[in-house]
Amino acid sequence: MKKIGFIGLGLMGKPMAKNLFKKGFQLIVYNRTPSKTEDFKKIGVPVASSPEELSKEVDVVITIVTDHEAVREVLMGPNGAFNGARPGTVFIDMSTILPRVSIELSEKAKEKGFHFLDAPVSGSTWAAEQGTLAIMVGGEKKIYEENLEVFKALGEKIIYMGPNGNGSYAKLINNIIGATFAAILGEGICFAEKVGLDVSALIEVLSSGAFKSPLIEFKGPKMMKADYSTQFSLNLMFKDLNYMVETAKEKNFPLFLGALTKEIYQAIKNKVNGDLDYAIIVEFFRSLIQ
Amino acid sequence: MKKIGFIGLGLMGKPMAKNLFKKGFQLIVYNRTPSKTEDFKKIGVPVASSPEELSKEVDVVITIVTDHEAVREVLMGPNGAFNGARPGTVFIDMSTILPRVSIELSEKAKEKGFHFLDAPVSGSTWAAEQGTLAIMVGGEKKIYEENLEVFKALGEKIIYMGPNGNGSYAKLINNIIGATFAAILGEGICFAEKVGLDVSALIEVLSSGAFKSPLIEFKGPKMMKADYSTQFSLNLMFKDLNYMVETAKEKNFPLFLGALTKEIYQAIKNKVNGDLDYAIIVEFFRSLIQ
Numbered sequence: 001m002k003k004i005g006f007i008g009l010g011l012m013g014k015p016m017a018k019n020l021f022k023k024g025f026q027l028i029v030y031n032r033t034p035s036k037t038e039d040f041k042k043i044g045v046p047v048a049s050s051p052e053e054l055s056k057e058v059d060v061v062i063t064i065v066t067d068h069e070a071v072r073e074v075l076m077g078p079n080g081a082f083n084g085a086r087p088g089t090v091f092i093d094m095s096t097i098l099p100r101v102s103i104e105l106s107e108k109a110k111e112k113g114f115h116f117l118d119a120p121v122s123g124s125t126w127a128a129e130q131g132t133l134a135i136m137v138g139g140e141k142k143i144y145e146e147n148l149e150v151f152k153a154l155g156e157k158i159i160y161m162g163p164n165g166n167g168s169y170a171k172l173i174n175n176i177i178g179a180t181f182a183a184i185l186g187e188g189i190c191f192a193e194k195v196g197l198d199v200s201a202l203i204e205v206l207s208s209g210a211f212k213s214p215l216i217e218f219k220g221p222k223m224m225k226a227d228y229s230t231q232f233s234l235n236l237m238f239k240d241l242n243y244m245v246e247t248a249k250e251k252n253f254p255l256f257l258g259a260l261t262k263e264i265y266q267a268i269k270n271k272v273n274g275d276l277d278y279a280i281i282v283e284f285f286r287s288l289i290q
Numbered sequence: 291m292k293k294i295g296f297i298g299l300g301l302m303g304k305p306m307a308k309n310l311f312k313k314g315f316q317l318i319v320y321n322r323t324p325s326k327t328e329d330f331k332k333i334g335v336p337v338a339s340s341p342e343e344l345s346k347e348v349d350v351v352i353t354i355v356t357d358h359e360a361v362r363e364v365l366m367g368p369n370g371a372f373n374g375a376r377p378g379t380v381f382i383d384m385s386t387i388l389p390r391v392s393i394e395l396s397e398k399a400k401e402k403g404f405h406f407l408d409a410p411v412s413g414s415t416w417a418a419e420q421g422t423l424a425i426m427v428g429g430e431k432k433i434y435e436e437n438l439e440v441f442k443a444l445g446e447k448i449i450y451m452g453p454n455g456n457g458s459y460a461k462l463i464n465n466i467i468g469a470t471f472a473a474i475l476g477e478g479i480c481f482a483e484k485v486g487l488d489v490s491a492l493i494e495v496l497s498s499g500a501f502k503s504p505l506i507e508f509k510g511p512k513m514m515k516a517d518y519s520t521q522f523s524l525n526l527m528f529k530d531l532n533y534m535v536e537t538a539k540e541k542n543f544p545l546f547l548g549a550l551t552k553e554i555y556q557a558i559k560n561k562v563n564g565d566l567d568y569a570i571i572v573e574f575f576r577s578l579i580q
Contacts (some may be wrong), residue, residue, distance in 0.1 A: 099485070122499040134498035136491075157498040161491050169485050170495050173478040177471075181501050184470040184547045188463040194543050195389075195459050201426075201451050205460050208424035208447040209412040211471050213503035253484050254578050257474045260550055288544050 001025050002150065005058040007051055007074050007081065008065040008095070009036040012121065015128040016064065016094075016154050021045060023153040030054045030074075055081035060090045060150060064121075067239055068097035075105060087113035090147055094135070096120045096175070096236075098243050099168040100250060102138065106164035115143045118164055120171035121155065124231050132156040136174075138167030172247060175240040179278070180261040181211075182219055186282035189223050194289055199224045219279045226283075228276035235274035238265045291315050292440065295348040297341055297364050297371065298355040298385070299326040302411065305418040306354065306384075306444050311335060313443040320344045320364075345371035350380045350440060354411075357529055358387035365395060377403035380437055384425070386410045386465070386526075388533050389458035390540060392428065396454035405433045408454055410461035411445065414521050422446040426464075428457030462537060465530040469568070470551040471501075472509055476572035479513050484579055489514045509569045516573075518566035525564035528555045 003026040006017040014036065021027050021043065029040050030048040037047040048054035051074045055061050061081050063071055071093055075082050081091070091109055093102065093116070102118035109116035117139035127133045133155035137144050144160055151158045161170050185206075192202045203220040206212075222228065241262040248255045268284040293316040296307040304326065311317050311333065319330050320338040327337040338344035341364045345351050351371050355361055361383055365372050371381070381399055383392065383406070392408035399406035407429035417423045423445035427434050434450055441448045451460050475496075482492045493510040496502075512518065531552040538545045558574040 122495065124500075134495060136495050157494070159491050159494050159498070161495075162486070162488055166485075166487055169482070169487055170492055173482055173487075173492060174495055174499060177474050177478045177496065178500055180474040180547065181467075181471050184467050184551075187545065187547055188467045191538065191541075191543055191545075192459070192463055194541055195456075196452070197456055197459055197463075198452055201449050202460055202463060204447070204449050205412065205424060205426050205451075205464055206467065208449070209464060210414075210468055210505040210508070211501070211503045213501045215500040218500070248481065251481075251484055252579075253481055255477065255481075256554060256575075257470065257477055257547060257550060260547060261474075264546060285546075289542075 002059040003057065004028075004150065005030070005048070005054040005061045005081070007031070007054065007061065007063045009040070010064070010066070011125050012128045013064040014039070015125060019131045020150070020153050025150070025153065028054050028058060050079035051075070051081040052079040052084035055084035055089065056086075058085075058089065060092060060147065061085060062092045062094060062150075064094040066095070068095070068101040071095050071097055071101070071105065076108060082108065082112055082114070085114060088115070090115045090117065090143060092117045092119050092147065092150070094119050094121055096171050096240055096243070097168055099165040099172065099247055102168040103165040106139065115140065116164060117143060117147070118167035119151070120167055122171065122174055123155075134159065136161050136167045136170040138162060138169070139164045169247070172240060172244040175237065176244045176258045176261065178215065179237050179241055179265065180257050181215055182278060183261050183264050183281050185216065185219060186223055187285050189220070189282055190285035190289065193286075222277060222279040223282040228280045230275060230277045232278055233275050234265065234269060234272070234278045234280055237278040238269050238274065241265055292349040293347065294318075294440065295320070295338070295344040295351045295371070297321070297344065297351065297353045299330070300354070300356070301415050302418045303354040304329070305415060309421045310440070310443050315440070315443065318344050318348060340369035341365070341371040342369040342374035345374035345379065346376075348379065350382060350437065351375060352382045352384060352440075354384040356385070358385070358391040361385050361387055361391070361395065366398060372398065372402055372404070375404060378405070380405045380407065380433060382407045382409050382437065382440070384409050384411055386461050386530055386533070387458060389455040389462070389537055392458040393455040396429065405430065406454060407433060407437070408457035409441070410457055412461065412464055413445075424449065426451050426457045426460040428452060428459070429454045459537070462530060462534040465527065466534045466548045466551065468505065469527050469531055469555065470547050471505055472568060473551050473554050473571050475506065475509060476513055477575050479510070479572055480575035480579065483576075512567060512569040513572040518570045520565060520567045522568055523565050524555065524559060524562070524568045524570055527568040528559050528564065531555055
């Protein structure tokens with residue numbers, strides 16, 4: 001079995017690393033905030049003192065951290081994993097970052113004799129725990145195939161997207177669609193409240209037709225009850241929307257709905273705690289009619 | 291069994307009327323274009339020469355026609371059904387129209403001693419054939435309950451929404467969410483094309499997460515292949531978007547995404563055949579980058 005170094009034990013990373021351990025991979029972990037490594041120490045997983053140390057004797061380094069600044073830091077910063085890894089090491093970045101940065105990192109990796117896959121995930125922390133994430137992978141197909149066993153330990157649906165950057169492109173498109181769908185759901189629910197509809201009956205209607213989906217099923221009731229306990233935070237969604245807007249600009253692509261969606265998320269982010277669930281987008285619309 | 295007069299044998303109405311016949315209701319039909327009644331003549335269903343004639347001896351009059359002008363015409367026009375019906379007749383309008391007009395019609399019906407339910411449907415012609423439509427009903431609850439057997443012959447999910455107008459409100463909210471979801475899907479697919487992603491792999495990604503839905507499953511491939519064979523036409527979706535925008539204005543409700551979506555549908559409607567499927571919205575985005 002491959003030996004894996006895992007960097008980033010956040011809401012998603014922690015259950016993912018645990019799944020690799022359960023499936024029998026040799027594991028070593030690193031996290032910037034050391035307290036998050038305690039669970040792993042208890043079960044005998046070694047904890048590295050830096051990404052550089054972690055990378056020294058592994059076949060694969062997985063990163064799943066907040067944004068591209070964090071990925072750059074853990075890979076290319078002082079004590080970064082690129083300093084310690086042996087030639088041939090496979091870097092799998094599962095963070096959601098700018099496709100441009102995924103491509104840049106893949107080029108730097110290649111210069112040093114490493115391999116690089118951008119492989120962001122979609123799915124909740126629950127899916128991370130169950131090992132049922134969707135994973136969209138960009139990079140050399142041969143390397144993707146050689147590491148399929150790693151992906152299969154983490155996800156249910158593994159989709160090869162093409163060369164480096166394509167995993168990140170797919171993830172940003174996925175999230176701008178999700179963010180816009182959630183926003184129009186919020187707009188619709190708020191209009192229903194305005195005209196005095198029974199919102200739970202409306203959610204039943206919405207769940208009976210062409211867009212019956214987990215998003216309607218889970219975010220609809222959260223919006224109705226103003227329950228913003230976090231499944232995926234407003235801050236993270238906003239970050240991804242900004243990445244999408246920036247990427248569209250780089251490609252001279254005129255965003256319409258996506259751009260307006262980003263502005264709506266900006267507006268509500270100025271008013272609420274961004275660590276809450278992005279279902280809180282409904283409050284943007286409520287704030288307009290109160 | 292109730293005796294039912296059925297007005298409007300279009301793409302949805304025809305299979306719905308046939309289901310009522312199969313379930314054993316006594317049926318009489320009317321359609322403005324007489325050729326559409328041929329199928330019914332063949333199976334021995336009487337064809338009325340006017341809505342007025344149709345309404346004379348039935349318990350229930352169902353209307354499902356294109357827009358509120360058409361509903362007004364068949365109910366309140368010269369030779370309209372309101373002229374022929376007996377007191378106590380139940381009018382069920384299953385068209386998608388302005389909630390304001392649903393309320394107005396219910397009031398006129400009441401003045402004449404009739405009952406009125408606004409009961410628009412969601413689902414494809416296939417769902418109409420299978421009798422698996424979703425039906426959202428506004429009106430007096432007692433009348434709704436007394437006619438549940440009629441609804442159950444037509445749909446799988448029958449949802450009571452409250453007083454008159456609420457069925458129509460729910461339908462417009464449903465469609466503005468669907469129209470916006472389809473538009474952001476088109477925007478996303480077009481961006482994927484621009485950056486060289488494999489769109490079928492992208493659709494697989496989109497079908498693996500929070501918005502896995504019939505809309506992604508059916509409209510995604512139609513957009514990818516530019517197959518605009520009609521399931522629900524651009525013209526009808528555009529009509530509903532206009533109804534929603536008009537209704538929001540009446541209620542002083544500030545639409546954001548819904549309003550932009552309407553403009554996007556307007557733009558593509560100026561360029562293509564509006565009888566085609568609304569999946570053609572993707573061509574709006576393609577036209578911007580070609």
